[in-house]
Amino acid sequence: MSTVTTVVIPTRSPMRRLWYAAPVLMVLLVLPWVADQYQTILLAYGLAMAIAALGFNLLLGYTGLLSFGHSAYFGVGAYAVALMVKYLGVTSMELHLLGAIVASVLVTAIFGVACVRYTRIFFGILTMALSQVLWSLAFKFFWVTGGTDGLRVPTPTLLGVVTGKGDKIAFLAHAYYYYVLAVFLVCVAVMWVIVNSPFGRALQAIRDNETRAQFIGIPIWRYRWVAFMLSGVFTGVAGALWVPLNGLTTPDILHWTFSGKIVFMAVLGGFRTFVGPIVGAVVYNYLESYAVGYTVYWQLFLGVILVVLVLSLPTGIVGTAERLMARRRAPR
Amino acid sequence: MDIVLIHVFNALLYASVLFLIAGGLSLIYGVMRIVNLAHGNLYAFGAYVSAWIIGYLSTSVAVGEAGSGAPTWVLLALLPAGAIAAAAAGALLEPTLLRPFYKRAEEYQLLVTFGLLMIIDDVIRFLWGPYPLSASVVFENFGSVTVGDTLYPTYNFLVIGVGALAAIFLWAFIYRTRFGVVLRATSQDMRMAAALGVNVNRVYVQAFTLGCFMAGLGGAIIVPSQSAVLGMGVDALILSFIVVVIGGLGSLEGALLGALIVGIVREAGITWFPEVELAVLYLMAAAVLLVRPAGLFGRA
């Protein structure tokens, strides 16, 4: 039996949470008008990664499965968009998102069948291995994927009307930012419903006690597989949103080290909470953009922080904040 | 006929190195029930350390003279330095970074070893830069031997020999020495062993060090024939994973058999289907996972 020393505060009124969401939402909505273009685009990156981290955490925080291969689904989403542009000439963002979803469902369905029969270690390494397979395929089939150079992706058309022709930066910092924000909010809402649904509870049961879950009649493999697919689809959507910001997609997002970033984000924010991964992704995004400028050894930096986090602050930013607030509310 | 022999030797070569790495991983898991995700990077660390020492010593004398630098036998003697360095790293890491996690949920253990993987990756990059490090001097100095119509590097036989010796030595160590008995007892029932007076902490650190030594040795002996490159650690991790999937995690016989199978399949794959070599291995691993999840010799 695992002996995790975290305090899970059962909140029965999700409405209570909404009061601190409101000011944050305000800031997110007005940002392009008050901050410069660089900051806005940076946050857009952060929001896209937050969707990936949110998807990842459905598996880790709620189902108890630690995947080191989420880079695969992010990459599948990104490459799906790039290939749609290259071979089908499609520029509609909505179609891109659809393509990314379809592609991630296919890939996660197949990978999931192999992975979810195993837990913990085997699951982790298997997911890592599968991501590496995709990475090496991206190199081998370079005439399709552009190899190391990757594939360029032009700015998409939003809702059939808004295009990036003309000032690309202005497009990204305004129209595209709002688009990403909208998709982000939709993803957060959908994920929130999923984790608070009977299915979400069943996943938590499987996480806590697989045998007991089995003995109340829950089909373990099947539910894990569904969670795996949902998780991958969210991450694929994130990849699709990320590509226009980056301008191109390259094989490194399929490499396991990219998975490491996603894992890190969830742990940094606190993987046993709902908002933790979101916070972790945004914070990490800022950390990386400022640190990458300083050092090429960002992996070392990440690794050390990860180890320190796991040793002393396992509940991450949000988890620790919750604990501190609970202690203040109930003084001994 | 000689071509077949060459392929056999290549397969054995690959299997020897894989056995060392996967065997180390399996040993650690068998005794301590942890999987060190950074294990592959300890193999890489061993390779880099050895390559560095060889490289340094073989050019320390004036360049330009044929066969300059320290004599081959010295280089050979120093080759295991990589193994020792990896073992030392292991001895340092286990009590500091791993021990706090034995009582905690397995996710944390995976997370910390994953962090370690990233750290070691960059430490290697920091110490030795992004370019490959070669120790080919040793490899070349061994010359080659005629097998039928072709020449085959003699050094490879050394690697195969080390692999075989390691297997024998380990078997003897685990089944014929007192430490081996303690090791097996602790791996079967840690609490019982502790109740009988075994210093479990000490056994753990010793087992971990031994496992790391094996990984480092794998890196050290292979580096003369192929350079040390960034990323070799994770490739090795994934390959040793395939080995233990086939052979069963926690079993040395399994690691040996798995390594042999993987070596043969890879050699066959490279010869006939070079494009999909890696895919064949993964397919094989997937097949084994589906049919016999515990591996051929594994304990579930």
Added chain:
Amino acid sequence: MSVLLETKAVVKQFGEFRAVDRVDFRVQEGEVLALIGSNGAGKTTLVNLISGLLTADEGRILFRGQDVTKQPVKERIRAGIARSFQLVNLFDQLSALDNVALAIFSRQGKTRRLLTLADADRPVWAEATEVLSLFRLDAKARTLAGGLSQGERKLLDVAIAYALKPRLLFLDEPTSGVGTREKAPIMDTIVSIVRSEGISAAIIEHDMDVVFSYSDRIVAMHQGTILADGTPDQIRRDERVLTTLIGTPEPPR
């Protein structure tokens, strides 16, 4: 009384060791049965076979006339077999109420739903609260299962199984690890619920006081086979039982 569950010559072997050796075991409708025997006698293995955790090597298991020998756990639960565990098995990070509610959601096939809010399903929560108060755990409804006392955890384990609305309930040592003073209230609660709803129960127990106080029938196992099968009075006088089990059973107070 008709037969609810029957095993016919069921066998389970682990290597050389026959944990369950051609056992013919019966549970009748509406009865409370105690399954006794020393450690290693095969009681838990038998329950594992019937509940589906293990598959029988030989023999058949019939439940309400249907052959369930090869059925997966999920099917057996749907047919009406539920169990609690010797080493308490709960969802520690979820509250007691959540634990029971989950069983109800599962029973009603609602766990498939991922786009509705679990909290919004009032009937389920109402039922879960009822079950908890039946088991006298309503005060601890919002406490995380990991934070309950051992006795409460044992009761919750049974409550979860009960929430599946089974016809046959297997209880694996429901009072083990619980203080002597708590045993009677726990057993009283469980047995009165079970009897009032006509659920058949098979209880693995080591505590002979409990066994003789609450059961209609006792089945004694030894080394993988059934040694004796009868009413408490019959068993109390059975030579074989007296000699193989540790100590002589005391008459109930």
